Amino acid sequence: MKATLMYGAGDVRVEQVRDSTITEPTDALVRITATCVCGSDLHPYGSMSPDDGPAHMGHEFIGIVEDIGAEVTTLRTGDLVVAPFAFSDGTCQFCRAGLQTSCEQGGFWDGLPGEGGQAEAIRVPLADGTLFPLPVAADSALIPSLLTISDVLGTGYHAAVRGGVRQGSTVTVVGDGAVGLLAVLSAKRLGAEQIILMGRHQARTDLGREFGATDVVSARGDEGVAAVRDLTGGFGTNVVLEAVGHLPAYEQAFGVVRVGGTISRVGVPQYDDAPIGFASLFGGNVTLTGGPAPSRAYMEELLPPILDGSIEPGKVFDATTDLDGVPGGYRDMADRTSLKVLVTP
Amino acid sequence: MKATLMYGAGDVRVEQVRDSTITEPTDALVRITATCVCGSDLHPYGSMSPDDGPAHMGHEFIGIVEDIGAEVTTLRTGDLVVAPFAFSDGTCQFCRAGLQTSCEQGGFWDGLPGEGGQAEAIRVPLADGTLFPLPVAADSALIPSLLTISDVLGTGYHAAVRGGVRQGSTVTVVGDGAVGLLAVLSAKRLGAEQIILMGRHQARTDLGREFGATDVVSARGDEGVAAVRDLTGGFGTNVVLEAVGHLPAYEQAFGVVRVGGTISRVGVPQYDDAPIGFASLFGGNVTLTGGPAPSRAYMEELLPPILDGSIEPGKVFDATTDLDGVPGGYRDMADRTSLKVLVTP
Numbered sequence: 001m002k003a004t005l006m007y008g009a010g011d012v013r014v015e016q017v018r019d020s021t022i023t024e025p026t027d028a029l030v031r032i033t034a035t036c037v038c039g040s041d042l043h044p045y046g047s048m049s050p051d052d053g054p055a056h057m058g059h060e061f062i063g064i065v066e067d068i069g070a071e072v073t074t075l076r077t078g079d080l081v082v083a084p085f086a087f088s089d090g091t092c093q094f095c096r097a098g099l100q101t102s103c104e105q106g107g108f109w110d111g112l113p114g115e116g117g118q119a120e121a122i123r124v125p126l127a128d129g130t131l132f133p134l135p136v137a138a139d140s141a142l143i144p145s146l147l148t149i150s151d152v153l154g155t156g157y158h159a160a161v162r163g164g165v166r167q168g169s170t171v172t173v174v175g176d177g178a179v180g181l182l183a184v185l186s187a188k189r190l191g192a193e194q195i196i197l198m199g200r201h202q203a204r205t206d207l208g209r210e211f212g213a214t215d216v217v218s219a220r221g222d223e224g225v226a227a228v229r230d231l232t233g234g235f236g237t238n239v240v241l242e243a244v245g246h247l248p249a250y251e252q253a254f255g256v257v258r259v260g261g262t263i264s265r266v267g268v269p270q271y272d273d274a275p276i277g278f279a280s281l282f283g284g285n286v287t288l289t290g291g292p293a294p295s296r297a298y299m300e301e302l303l304p305p306i307l308d309g310s311i312e313p314g315k316v317f318d319a320t321t322d323l324d325g326v327p328g329g330y331r332d333m334a335d336r337t338s339l340k341v342l343v344t345p
Numbered sequence: 346m347k348a349t350l351m352y353g354a355g356d357v358r359v360e361q362v363r364d365s366t367i368t369e370p371t372d373a374l375v376r377i378t379a380t381c382v383c384g385s386d387l388h389p390y391g392s393m394s395p396d397d398g399p400a401h402m403g404h405e406f407i408g409i410v411e412d413i414g415a416e417v418t419t420l421r422t423g424d425l426v427v428a429p430f431a432f433s434d435g436t437c438q439f440c441r442a443g444l445q446t447s448c449e450q451g452g453f454w455d456g457l458p459g460e461g462g463q464a465e466a467i468r469v470p471l472a473d474g475t476l477f478p479l480p481v482a483a484d485s486a487l488i489p490s491l492l493t494i495s496d497v498l499g500t501g502y503h504a505a506v507r508g509g510v511r512q513g514s515t516v517t518v519v520g521d522g523a524v525g526l527l528a529v530l531s532a533k534r535l536g537a538e539q540i541i542l543m544g545r546h547q548a549r550t551d552l553g554r555e556f557g558a559t560d561v562v563s564a565r566g567d568e569g570v571a572a573v574r575d576l577t578g579g580f581g582t583n584v585v586l587e588a589v590g591h592l593p594a595y596e597q598a599f600g601v602v603r604v605g606g607t608i609s610r611v612g613v614p615q616y617d618d619a620p621i622g623f624a625s626l627f628g629g630n631v632t633l634t635g636g637p638a639p640s641r642a643y644m645e646e647l648l649p650p651i652l653d654g655s656i657e658p659g660k661v662f663d664a665t666t667d668l669d670g671v672p673g674g675y676r677d678m679a680d681r682t683s684l685k686v687l688v689t690p
Contacts, residue, residue: 093580094604102604102629162630259439259447265627272622276633277614284447285507285636291627 002345003119004057004326006041008050010334012057012327020115020123025071028127030063030081033138034147035117035343036317037329038085039177040268043245045330057326058118059085059109060150064138065131066121074128080138081131083117083124084295085109085151090129098297103129108292118326120345132299135307144314144342145306148182152340153302153313154295155266156182159241160190161298162289163264167191170237172228172256173213176204178316178340179266180243181211185313187241188212189305196228196237198252204339207315221248225255232258239264242290247271254280265290317342347690348464349402349671351386353395355679357402357672365460365468370416373472375408375426378483379492380462380688381662382674383430384522385613388590390675402671403463404430404454405495409483410476411466419473425483426476428462428469429640430454430496435474443642448474453637463671465690477644480652489659489687490651493527497685498647498658499640500611501527504586505535506643507634508609512536515582517573517601518558521549523661523685524611525588526556530658532586533557534650541573541582543597549684552660566593570600577603584609587635592616599625610635662687 003017022029035058044055065079075081088095088103095103106126109115115122124130132149136142148154156179165171171187173180176199187195188211197213198220199205205216217227229236236258242249245267253263254275263286275281281288305311320342321329329341348362367374380403389400410424420426433440433448440448451471454460460467469475477494481487493499501524510516516532518525521544532540533556542558543565544550550561562572574581581603587594590612598608599620608631620626626633650656664683666674667690674686 097605099605099630162632260442260444269622269627272620272624273618274621275617276619276621277617279617281633282610282614282636285444285634285639287507287632287634288621288626289630289632289634291630294630 001120002323003116004323005054006044006048006057007053009044009046009048012045012330014323014326017114020121022067022069022123024125025069026126026128027069028065028072028075028124028131029067029121030061030083030124031066031121032061032063032117032119032345034143035061035345036147037118037326037333037341037343038151039179041330042334043268043270045334055110056114056116056119058116060147061117061122062134062143062147063122068127072127075131075133080134080136082134082146082150082299083131084154084299086292087125087130088296089126095129098294100294100296101292118323118343120323130296132296142306144317145312147342148313148316149295149299149302149306151295152178152316153182154298155179155293156243157186157298157302158293159183159243159264159266159290160186163239163241163262165190165192165239168193169239170194170232172196172198172237172240173243174198174240174249174252175243175267176201176208177243181208181316182313183241183243183266184208184213185211185311189311194237196231198224198228201336220252224252228256235259237261241266243267245270247274250274254286257286259284262287262289266293316340320344346465347668348461349668350399351389351393351402352398354389354391354393357390357675359668359671362459365466367412367414367468369470370414371471371473372414373410373417373420373469373476374412374466375406375469376411376466377406377408377462377464377690379488380406380690381492382463382671382678382686382688383496384524386675387679388613388615390679400455401459401461401464403461405492406462406467407479407488407492408467413472417472420476420478425479425481427479427491427495427644428476429499429644431637432470432475433641434471440474443639445639445641446637463668463688465668475641477641487651489662490657492687493658493661494640494644494647494651496640497523497661498527499643500524500638501588502531502643502647503638504528504588504609504611504635505531508584508586508607510535510537510584513538514584515539515577517541517543517582517585518588519543519585519594519597520588520612521546521553522588526553526661527658528586528588528611529553529558530556530656534656539582541576543569543573546681565597569597573601580604582606586611588612590615592619595619599631602631604629605631607632607634611638661685665689
């Protein structure tokens with residue numbers, strides 16, 4: 001079968017690999033019908049050492065169950081399913097607490113040797129806990145939106161939920177990538193009154209306005225912080241959703257958060273040490289929260305508004321390709337000529 | 346009048362200074378009847394440059410209102426009052442939100458030139474918002490406990506409240522100083538089921554057990570982390586209350602916090618940059634919160650259980666002196682021969 005391999009920074013190839021098959025009785029084999037390239041894939045695309053490759057890529061997918069292991073009870077061959085970006089048993093204490101990304105038996109797809117979502121098929125471990133059946137056909141017009149619950153919508157929603165966004169909140173979203181834009185949509189859905197989107201790509205910030213942003217700040221650094229403070233009477237916003245993962249984005253976050261407010265990070269931090277002392281967090285009783293989104297936990301909640309059309313998160317896809325076009329998709333996303341690339345294997 | 350001045354690290358003197366007087370119509374002049382030395386005073390006692398001195402010391406006190414400015418409406422001469430460790434107007438948006446330490450007009454006592462609580466008298470700005478009347482006499486046996494709502498009980502309670510301690514929580518408290526011990530008492534009061542106190546001074550950890558600690562871990566660093574994990578099935582606790590302020594205490598905190606849990610810091614951070622990346626906070630969806638406690642916000646709530654004897658936070662005082670004994674009090678607390686020194690000017 002065909003699969004996407006990254007050999008190092010900037011070097012993505014689609015190659016023939018051995019076919020995925022079931023190896024554990026709790027596995028399912030899924031024939032992938034829709035997948036995509038993630039903003040987080042751009043981190044290794046920018047920096048991966050050839051010593052760490054080749055790596056199977058892709059962690060967001062929709063597909064058809066082609067085979068199931070003997071112990072799988074909730075799925076049947078032919079089911080259309082979406083997978084979250086981490087697999088999980090659905091039964092451990094952390095899964096029951098809605099923290100499937102910390103499942104005692106689970107893991108992230110990049111920890112599963114020889115499997116990836118940017119491929120024709122994939123072996124899904126812990127299939128009962130991981131996969132979520134979709135009540136539509138594989139060629140439904142809703143597929144792009146439904147694919148976002150795999151990662152980017154779940155992640156934006158997690159940012160907003162963990163950040164405590166509620167009716168009347170003021171919110172800054174740092175980053176105009178797909179996760180940032182869907183953090184805007186999520187904040188709007190949870191009742192935020194003012195949503196300031198910090199981003200500099202007008203096509204993206206226009207979509208952000210469509211999703212609910214009330215203001216756009218294109219400046220960065222101190223100038224960007226000053227602009228957000230100008231928009232908030234000098235005080236900053238109750239909540240800041242950080243959807244980038246680089247240190248300057250975190251610095252912007254504590255620059256614009258209000259006293260007593262919350263910074264919720266969902267951009268995977270590309271740094272370890274960062275300011276958390278008196279001047280940044282402590283003095284103003286600022287809370288820092290967030291982490292890898294347990295997308296699986298939000299699927300039941302996010303499915304209905306997609307089915308009834310009240311949200312259209314699939315608008316973040318601005319390009320579509322087949323598997324052979326995946327390397328070009330990485331390049332376009334890295335060059336910022338594409339926001340997010342949908343892949344139909 | 347006599348007041349306590351710090352001239353540099355290890356150099357505390359009690360000297361005659363000009364008498365405090367009212368300078369603003371919103372001031373009150375308070376004759377101090379009980380004050381104390383704070384664990385946070387030990388930070389400058391260990392490191393203050395003589396270039397930054399002399400500094401008037403002390404930010405916890407009870408006293409009798411001796412004079413009030415023309416605009417003070419809620420206090421009368423002769424009232425016994427306790428002050429929180431920050432003054433605040435009580436009316437701004439942050440005060441109304443219970444964040445008096447971020448009051449738009451307020452400040453910390455060390456920002457008020459020529460005034461300090463380890464003295465015979467003090468000028469209190471924004472007296473209506475700052476001072477809290479006490480329904481007892483100045484020589485009541487409850488004075489030590491009532492003095493703790495000025496800072497150390499309010500701070501321990503803030504740690505527990507911000508940390509989200511509730512019925513059934515598992516909690517680790519890092520630090521066996523007065524704040525750590527009162528964080529134990531606060532966690533117990535909020536319903537924590539397991540309270541692990543990390544500290545190595547047996548007299549203190551014994552008091553911690555009296556306040557509600559279910560376990561004591563005297564080891565530090567990796568060994569201490571392993572001991573807490575052993576006590577919690579390997580998972581750590583839901584909440585960690587960090588009551589020290591040094592980097593190793595923070596490192597211990599993220600070592601023992603459970604996935605999805607919360608670290609609440611009230612020890613004033615003596616560091617700026619620290620680990621907040623994937624391995625420390627992000628990967629496990631750990632929340633970091635806390636800051637300077639708005640003690641004033643908790644006084645109404647903490648007064649009744651002290652008056653009815655259901656809590657006795659004043660037990661943290663293990664020595665009493667007059668003003669002339671203050672320099673010795675600093676020394677004893679720095680040497681860990683005293684836990685906390687009560688001062689009766």
